Amino acid sequence: MAFIDEIKIYAKAGRGGDGVVRFRHEKNREFAGPSGGDGGRGGSIYALAERNVHLLAQYRGRKKFIAKRGEDGKSNSLHGRGGKDLDILLPVGSLITNLKTNTTLSLNKEGERVLLLKGGAGGRGNESFKSSINTTPKESTSGRDGEKAFFFIEVELIADIGFIGLPNAGKTSLLNKFTHASGKVGDYPFTTLEPNLGEYHGYIISDIPGLIAGAASGKGLGHKFLRHIKRTKILVHLISLENEDPKKAYQIIREELKQYNQELLIKPEIVVLTKADLVGDPAYLLEQVADIKKIADVVLAVSIYDDNLLRALNDAMLEKVRFKEDRLQTGP
Ligand SMILES: Nc1nc2c(ncn2[C@@H]2O[C@H](COP(=O)(O)OP(=O)(O)OP(=O)(O)O)[C@@H](O)[C@H]2O)c(=O)[nH]1
Ligand SMILES: [Mg+2]
Known part of the structure; x- marks a missing residue:
């Protein structure tokens, strides 16, 4: 699915219900006293953050969000019910600009809910106008309009896991294995021209x-995408075992990360030697893993044709990304 990262929508909060003029009827007393209830408040509009990067794409056909009106007041002093609030689901990482007030709000965490537009107040029923000098008021007021505005929404991607590596390392193949993504795979460098995204156990x-x-100084395609991994929580660094010297391939990329931004070097990382099925000699495989273990923490071998190896990588990725999340929540 195409990844849509900006959209313009229109939203309108509900109008308040009207207050009404009613009188109690008692035996032998037609206008015994005012009993018209107030109108209910109109529904407000909220933005609610979800971990679903495809939400904006779903709104392409539906760009208007209108919350429900409040109910009118009723007789017997009954107030109208409030209109239901409306939640607009948006991806974590959304920046929402109200184009009328020119203010911007952001959604940074799953489940975060922010008020975008307030529903209109309900009108007053005649009972609320009753006073010692006016015991039978015939006045009521209408409900107020809800707030309305156009909004510009853009998503700054906050991926949890970033796949990096030299061209042809097998990044997209693994993404397709672990998620529902169907990124293009090819046996030549630079098959991937734009970032692919996939959902993975609630992570991206x-x-x-x-x-x-x-790359850090502009070679190839990677440069403009290095910024996307700045906010990524963990890096998975893929190196094809087709490389004569996998350790050297690893160091080339590390050097580019360093040139681009030193902080990329301290992100939690998993190093993955890919295409293990192409290696005939199991001893060679172990040797390569051991060699990189000297300079990296977690090193695994994988093949898209080997379910056991895939499972081991799956477990390692989940553990790392969950651990990182716990640390974010409880501080360093
Ligand atoms: N034998 C074998 N081939 C693989 C494996 N994983 C990927 N390949 C092949 O390696 C080639 C490159 O795979 P991609 O997934 O396109 O690699 P990439 O890293 O996304 O490449 P770029 O997008 O160009 O950077 C394709 O021909 C894949 O079929 C594997 O585990 N074993
Ligand atoms: Mg690719």
């Missing part, structure tokens, strides 16, 4: 175009 994996030596 992003797969960026291959990086090459010099």
Whole structure:
């Protein structure tokens, strides 16, 4: 699915219900006293953050969000019910600009809910106008309009897991394995030209175009995408075992990360040697893993054709991303 990262919508909160003029009827007394209730408040509009990067795409055909009107007041002093509030579901990482007031709100965490537009107040029924000098008021007021505005919404991607590596390392193939993504895979470098995204156990994996030596200073395609991994929680660094010297391939990319932004080097990382099925000699595989373990923490071998290896990588990724999340919630 195409990834849509900006959209304009119109939203209108509900109008308040009207207050009404009613009188109590008692035996032998037609206008015994005012009993018209107030109108209910109109429904307000909220933005509610969900972990679903495809939400904006769903709104392409539906760009108007209108909340319900409040109920009118009733006789016997009954007030109208409030209109139901309306939640607009938006991806975590959304920046929402009210184009009327020119104010911007952001959604940073799953479940965060912010008020966008207030529903109109309900009108007053005649009972509320009763006083010692006016015991039978015939006045009531109408409900107020709800607030309305156009909004510009843009999503700044906050992926949880970023797949990086040289071109042809097998990044997109693994993304497709672990998520419902169907990114294009090819046996040549730079198959991926735009980031692919996939949902993974409620997290987001992003797969960026291959990086090459010099990427940080503008070579290849990777440069403009390095910014997408700045806010990524963990990095999964893929190295094809087709490389004669996997450790060197690893160091090339690390050097580019460093050139671009030192902080990328301290992100939690998993190093994955890919295409293990192409290696005939199991001893060679162990040797390569051990070699990279000297300079990296978590190192695994994987093949898209080996379910056991895929499962091990799956477990390692979940553990890392969950651990990172706990630390974010409880402080460093
Ligand atoms: N034998 C084998 N081939 C693989 C494996 N994973 C990926 N490939 C192949 O490697 C080639 C590159 O795969 P991609 O997933 O497109 O690699 P990429 O890292 O996304 O490449 P770019 O988008 O160009 O950076 C394709 O021909 C895949 O079929 C694997 O585990 N084993
Ligand atoms: Mg790719």
